[in-house]
Structures are given as C-alpha cells and as structure tokens.
Amino acid sequence: xxxxxxxxxxxxxxxxxxxxxxxxxxxxxxxxxxxxxxxxxxxxxxxxxxxxxxxxxxxxxxxxxxxxxxxxxxxxxxxxxxxxxxxxxxxxxxxxxxxxxxxxxxxxxxxxxxxxxxxxxxxxxxxxxxxxxxxxxxxxxxxxxxxxxxxxxxxxxxxxxxxxxxxxxxxxxxxxxxxxxxxxxxxxxxxxxxxxxxxxxxxxxxxxxxxxxxxxxxxxxxxxxxxxxxxxxxxxxxxxxxxxxxxxxxxxxxxxxxxxxxxxxxxxxxxxxxxxxxxxxxxxxxxxxxxxxxxxxxxxxxxxxxxxxxxxxxxxxxxxxxxxxxxxxxxxxxxxxxxxxxxxxxxxxxxxxxxxxxxxxxxxxxxxxxxxxxxxxxxxxxxxxxxxxxxxxxxxxxxxxxxxxxxxxxxxxxxxxxxxxxxxxxxxxxxxxxxxxxxxxxxxxxxxxxxxxxxxxxxxxxxxxxxxxxxxxxxxxxxxxxxxxxxxxxxxxxxxxxxxxxxxxxxxxxxxxxxxxxxxxxxxxxxxxxxxxxxxxxxxxxxxxxxxx
Numbered sequence: 001x002x003x004x005x006x007x008x009x010x011x012x013x014x015x016x017x018x019x020x021x022x023x024x025x026x027x028x029x030x031x032x033x034x035x036x037x038x039x040x041x042x043x044x045x046x047x048x049x050x051x052x053x054x055x056x057x058x059x060x061x062x063x064x065x066x067x068x069x070x071x072x073x074x075x076x077x078x079x080x081x082x083x084x085x086x087x088x089x090x091x092x093x094x095x096x097x098x099x100x101x102x103x104x105x106x107x108x109x110x111x112x113x114x115x116x117x118x119x120x121x122x123x124x125x126x127x128x129x130x131x132x133x134x135x136x137x138x139x140x141x142x143x144x145x146x147x148x149x150x151x152x153x154x155x156x157x158x159x160x161x162x163x164x165x166x167x168x169x170x171x172x173x174x175x176x177x178x179x180x181x182x183x184x185x186x187x188x189x190x191x192x193x194x195x196x197x198x199x200x201x202x203x204x205x206x207x208x209x210x211x212x213x214x215x216x217x218x219x220x221x222x223x224x225x226x227x228x229x230x231x232x233x234x235x236x237x238x239x240x241x242x243x244x245x246x247x248x249x250x251x252x253x254x255x256x257x258x259x260x261x262x263x264x265x266x267x268x269x270x271x272x273x274x275x276x277x278x279x280x281x282x283x284x285x286x287x288x289x290x291x292x293x294x295x296x297x298x299x300x301x302x303x304x305x306x307x308x309x310x311x312x313x314x315x316x317x318x319x320x321x322x323x324x325x326x327x328x329x330x331x332x333x334x335x336x337x338x339x340x341x342x343x344x345x346x347x348x349x350x351x352x353x354x355x356x357x358x359x360x361x362x363x364x365x366x367x368x369x370x371x372x373x374x375x376x377x378x379x380x381x382x383x384x385x386x387x388x389x390x391x392x393x394x395x396x397x398x399x400x401x402x403x404x405x406x407x408x409x410x411x412x413x414x415x416x417x418x419x420x421x422x423x424x425x426x427x428x429x430x431x432x433x434x435x436x437x438x439x440x441x442x443x444x445x446x447x448x449x450x451x452x453x454x455x456x457x458x459x460x461x462x463x464x465x466x467x468x469x470x471x472x473x474x475x476x477x478x479x480x481x482x483x484x485x486x487x488x489x490x491x492x493x494x495x496x497x498x499x500x501x502x503x504x505x506x507x508x509x510x511x512x513x514x515x516x517x518x519x520x521x522x523x524x525x526x527x528x529x530x531x532x533x534x535x536x537x538x539x540x541x542x543x544x545x546x547x548x549x
Contacts (some may be wrong), residue, residue, distance in 0.1 A: 005137040005168040006035040009098065009157075012141040014041045014148075018069050018096075018174045020171050020412060021045070022053035026073020028100030028113070031164035045412075045439060046309050047405065048431040050077055053401050054084020054097070055429070056409030059369060059392050061093035064413050064535060067149055074161075075113030085124045085154050085397055090396035091204075091229075092152040092449030096144055097121070098212055104132060104138050104160040117158040126153035131163050138171030181304035185313045188300045195262035195281070197324040198222040201245070204229030204395070205267015205287060205306050210387070212310040214238075214265070219314070221323030223535050225253040227268045230367075231380060239497040241534045242332060246272045247523070248380040251338075252331040264331045267306045269294060274450075285309045343382060346424055346494045351447050352517040354494060356382035357419070359446060362501045364388060366416025371403035371425035374454035377523035379420045391416065395508050401428035410440040423449040430480070436510040437484050444504050450519035458522050481512035488512040 003011065013021070017217070020043040025033050036044045047053045050072045057068040065234050070085075072078035086345035088095040102114045103109075118130050127147035131137050144155035194196060200222045206213055210233055216223050224234060224244045234241050243250030246255070257263070257277045264282040269291040270276065276296055284291075284298035285306055292301040303310055340398035343357040356378040365388040372394050385391065392410065394402040403421035409463065411417045426447050436443050453470040460467055481488030487507055491500045491514070 003170065004031065004035070004165055004166040005159075006031040007038070008168045008170055009159075010035040010039050010042060011136065011274065012170070013069055013096070014039060016067050018042060018067055021069040022047050022056045022072055022409070023071035024048075024050055024073070024077060026077050026100055028074035028102065028161040029071055029098070029159065029164070031161065032100075032159065034099065035124065044351070045408075045435070047408075047435050049429065049512055050080035050167070051083050051434065052399070052405035052408070052429055054081045054095070054433040055087060055405035056084075056432075057095045058084055058088035058091065058093045059402070059406035059410070060409040060413055061088065061095055062091055062392055063367065063390060063410055065094070066478050067094045067145060068409075069096045069098065069387075070375050072100065072441055073549060074100040074102055075115050076501040078117055079115065079120070082121070082124060083401075083489070084405070085121075085341050087150040087394050087399055087402060089124050089154050090393070092154055094148040095154050096148050097125075097154060097156045099156065099158050101130065101160040103162045103163070107160070108299065111406065117156070117542070121156040122157075122357070124149040124154050124333055125156040127155040128160040129156075130160070132160070134163055134166040134168040137163070137309045138170035139173070142171045142173040142175070144172065145175060145353070146177070149407060154315050154380075181308040183302050183304045183308065183312055183489070185302065185309065185316065188302065188309075189313060189316045191262055191263070191281050191283055191300060192220055195220070196266060196322075197260050197327075198262040199256050199260040199324070200224045200264045201227065201268055202230035202233060202266045202274070202306075203268025203270065206230055206233050206286045209227045209307045209310055210234055212307060212314065213446045214240075216310050216314055216317075219319050220317055221258040221320040222264070222323060222352050223252075223325040223485050225249075225256060227270045228393050229381060230268065231313050232385040232387070232389050232391040233382040234385075236384040238387070239329065239332070242328060243335070244380050246275050249275070250381065251364040252328055253474065255331045256328055260324075263439045264308070265298070271295065287325070315382070326428070341383060347518070348448075348493060349516050349518040350491070350494045350497065352450070352521055353382040354377045355446065355448060355517060356420070357384070358501055360384040360386070362505050363416070363418050363444075365368075366390075366418060367392065367410045369406040369410055369417065369419045369422040371419070372398050372400045373422040373425055374458070374523050375420050375422040375425070376446050376452070378448065383420070400425035404443075405432040405438070407440050407445065408435050408439075411443050417441075417443045419443060421447055422449065423447055423472055423477070424453045426477065427474070430477070433481060433484050433486060433510065436488055441510060442508060444507070445510065445512050446504070447514045448475060449477065449514055449518050450517050452519045454519060454521075455523060457519075461522075467495065477514040478512055486510045490516070492512045492516045528548060
C-alpha cells in the first residue's frame with residue numbers, strides 16, 4: 001500500500017531513532033499529525049508555545065547526541081520555533097524542524113499565513129528545503145536527517161499541505177554514519193613533556209571522556225578548568241578541577257592560567273579571549289576544523305574527537321613528578337572558603353548563592369538545566385558539580401526561557417531533572433509547566449525570584465546608566481503552579497530552605513519552588529572589584545561594537 005508524504009516523513013524519522021516530536025497542531029500540518037497518530041513508535045508532545053517545542057527538542061538532543069524533532073504550522077506557528085532552533089544551531093544539537101505551508105498552488109499569491117519559510121530558516125539551518133515533488137519526499141527527509149546528524153545542526157523541511165497528502169516514494173539511505181579518527185600526536189606529546197605547568201581547558205567536546213580526561217590530567221599534573229559546556233564532566237570537588245573561566249569563572253582558574261606555560265584546549269572554542277593567557281604554547285583538539293585557531297593561535301592543532309586524542313596520547317606522555325594542580329591547592333581551598341562565607345549567610349532576602357549551593361548538596365545526580373541571566377552565574381559557580389550530573393545551558397545563544405521547556409525535553413531521556421530559572425526567564429516560558437503536568441514529567445523547577453531582570457540591571461550599572469526598566473511585577477509563582485495541579489511552595493526565609501528542599505527532593509511529580517532572593521547580589525567576575533568589572537565589561541561591549549562596524 002502506497003504511503004503519503006506525511007507517512008513517509010514520520011516513518012523515516014522513526015527509522016532514524018526519533019522517539020517524539022514536539023509541537024502544536026494546525027491545519028497545514030494536519031496530514032502530518034494524522035501520520036503521527038497512526039504510527040505507534042513515535043510520541044506526540046503537545047507544547048503550549050512552539051518556542052517551547054524547539055527548546056525541548058534542542059535540550060533533548062544536547063543530552064543524547066541523537067536527532068530530535070519539532071514542528072509548527074504555517075505562518076506564525078513555525079515562526080515561533082526559531083528562537084529554540086537558534087539555541088540548537090549554536091550549541092550543535094541535531095534537530096529536524098518540520099514547518100507547515102499553504103497549498104502549493106497558492107504559493108506566491110500572498111495567501112493567508114503564507115510565509116517564505118525557506119528564506120526565513122536559511123540562516124538557522126544546515127539543510128533547508130521545501131518538498132515540492134512527492135516523489136522526492138523520501139530522499140529529502142533522509143537528506144535532512146543525514147545533514148542534521150553529520151553536521152550537528154538544524155535541518156528544516158517546509159511542507160505544503162497538499163504535498164503531504166499525496167502518495168510519495170520512500171528512499172532507503174544509510175541513517176547511521178560512524179567516523180573514526182587517527183591522528184599523529186607526536187608534536188603534542190613533545191610540548192606536554194616539555195611543559196612545567198600545563199593547564200587543560202575543556203568544553204562540551206570533552207563529554208563522554210571523563211575517565212580518560214582524569215587519567216590524562218593526573219599523569220601530566222594539570223589543573224582542569226572548564227568553559228560553561230564543560231561543567232559537570234568532572235566533579236568540582238576533584239582536586240584537579242579549578243572551576244569555570246570567564247565572567248562566570250573562579251579565582252583559581254584565573255590563577256592557573258596566569259601561571260601556565262602550556263594551554264591544552266580540549267573540545268572548546270571559548271570566545272572570551274581576554275581571559276586566556278598570551279605568549280604561551282597552545283594545543284587545540286577539536287572535531288570541527290573551523291574552530292582551530294579561531295580564537296587564539298594553536299601551536300599544535302588536531303582535528304579529531306577529544307576521546308581519540310586522549311587514547312592516542314595517554315601512553316606516550318611522561319608522568320610528571322611535580323604536579324601543577326598540587327601547587328594550586330591553597331588557591332582552590334581559599335576560593336571555596338570565600339564562596340562558603342556567602343553561601344552560609346542567613347540574611348533576608350535569601351542570598352541566591354545559598355540556594356544554588358544547597359541545591360547541589362541535595363541534587364547530586366541527574367540533569368540540571370540552567371536558564372540565562374544571573375541564575376547562570378549561581379548555577380555555574382555555586383552549584384557544585386558532583387561528576388554525576390549533566391548540566392545544560394543555552395551556552396552560545398544565551399536565551400532566557402530555556403529552563404522550563406528544556407527541562408521537559410530532558411525529562412524524556414533523563415531521570416531526576418532540575419531547572420534553575422530566574423523569574424524573568426521563567427515568566428517567558430512558564431506555560432510549559434502545563435506540558436509537564438499533562439505528560440506527568442517530574443521536573444523540579446527552582447525560581448530565583450528577585451523581581452528584577454538582574455543581569456540587565458548589572459549591565460546598566462557597569463555602563464554608567466541608572467537602573468531603569470528592569471523591575472518585574474511577579475505573581476506568587478507557587479500559587480500559579482498549584483493552579484495547574486503542580487505542587488508549589490514559596491520560600492522567603494532561609495530557615496525554611498532545608499524543609500523546602502526536602503519536599504522538592506521527595507516529590508514524585510512536577511514541583512515548583514519559588515525562592516525570594518536578594519536583588520542586589522551582583523554576578524561579579526572572579527578577582528575583580530566592581531570598578532574593574534565595570535571596565536572589563538565595557539571593554540567587551542567596545543569589542544563587540546568595533547567588530548560589527
């Protein structure tokens with residue numbers, strides 16, 4: 001029996017390993033909805049806004065490395081996907097976006113909800129086509145999957161509704177592409193063996209290589225620092241791990257970089273080069289050749305996975321007698337003591353650092369989705385990674401609102417999902433709590449509620465402007481959760497925090513904890529006074545302005 005184009009699309013997605021598709025129905029994708037209904041191997045997840053669909057798909061793919069899918073109807077429904085898809089693009093998540101379109105004979109007629117989706121999605125996509133011939137449908141779906149998986153990005157197919165209903169032709173292409181790398185590491189070995197104070201800096205490309213990374217750093221005596229995507233690969237309590245770098249970083253990481261003679265970049269393309277040392281040797285390992293020497297000049301560059309590099313180099317490097325990370329022990333202990341002073345405060349309003357620190361003591365395994373804003377600082381710096389959590393950020397797009405829909409997407413592939421969100425980011429996508437309730441997703445959402453757009457307040461201050469336009473009028477978010485049928489509590493006094501965290505941990509379903517935190521806590525960069533921070537942030541703004549001219 002012949003299959004129509006919609007059925008071919010869904011069947012091919014299933015063959016490619018897609019387990020669910022996030023979206024909202026609409027007339028132009030009704031044939032697609034019906035094909036999903038009839039296929040028992042794929043789940044439809046009805047979100048409350050298409051942005052949430054794309055965020056959920058993006059985070060699911062970030063966690064698994066697999067292809068995920070989202071969809072929107074013609075016109076506004078598909079336009080709403082774009083922000084979440086840019087998150088996927090910039091964090092190299094493999095997502096296929098299916099967008100509805102008016103009947104093909106109405107294209108070019110300025111028809112109701114007719115939008116040039118191919119033109120609109122051109123920048124966000126690694127593959128971008130409209131299906132105009134049903135006989136070509138099977139190939140184009142396969143090609144979209146292939147490109148999204150091999151290029152680690154967004155593939156987009158625009159689907160005129162009449163084409164979806166027509167009989168199409170399937171295409172039997174290879175949906176699994178496996179690549180292995182063989183590299184000559186001799187030059188890297190020479191630099192490592194000559195180095196007295198090597199520093200390893202990791203990013204998202206080091207995920208899955210924790211054990212090898214630990215052996216490598218131990219053997220060469222290297223401290224480990226991480227870009228945001230590298231958080232959680234190893235425990236923050238590991239004596240080799242100095243913490244993050246950049247505006248979200250730590251003092252011992254800054255100190256390690258100031259003293260190093262060799263920087264080993266593993267799976268990271270860290271953008272804030274002002275934080276990186278100058279006039280030191282650099283080894284860079286990245287699977288994407290475009291990233292090599294893009295930020296700083298690499299003396300030795302290797303295009304391969306971090307895992308392949310570590311396997312190749314481990315038996316060739318010499319064990320160092322003097323471990324540089326041991327020399328850094330006092331700096332790290334002082335930094336932890338410095339953090340603890342604020343984390344242990346019992347002032348009202350509650351210090352946000354205290355909330356993040358307490359959460360890391362309770363939530364020691366699972367997935368932590370961190371929204372964008374001041375909460376990113378508290379999640380990156382004060383939430384201590386145990387080495388058994390997976391952290392997800394909107395790292396490169398830096399989009400507010402990723403927390404709740406991202407946690408929904410994470411919950412389908414990970415047990416124990418926690419979302420750290422600011423009140424500003426939460427309000428943007430809080431309707432996805434309804435999705436969590438509808439599909440019984442046991443996500444835990446902790447709101448850092450300071451009634452401000454806190455990061456923007458800080459940016460205004462360092463640029464010399466008065467605080468203005470950043471005050472937020474917030475409802476009681478715990479009562480909002482209760483109105484959905486989700487357990488919610490509001491915490492205003494630090495003495496109630498432990499009991500609240502106990503309830504959050506023991507809850508079997510979705511849970512919202514609305515914590516009123518101090519709005520005057522600044523997300524200060526490490527080792528900088530407020531005046532220094534002001535000057536530093538202003539220099540970044542100037543660099544951005546000059547590069548755009």
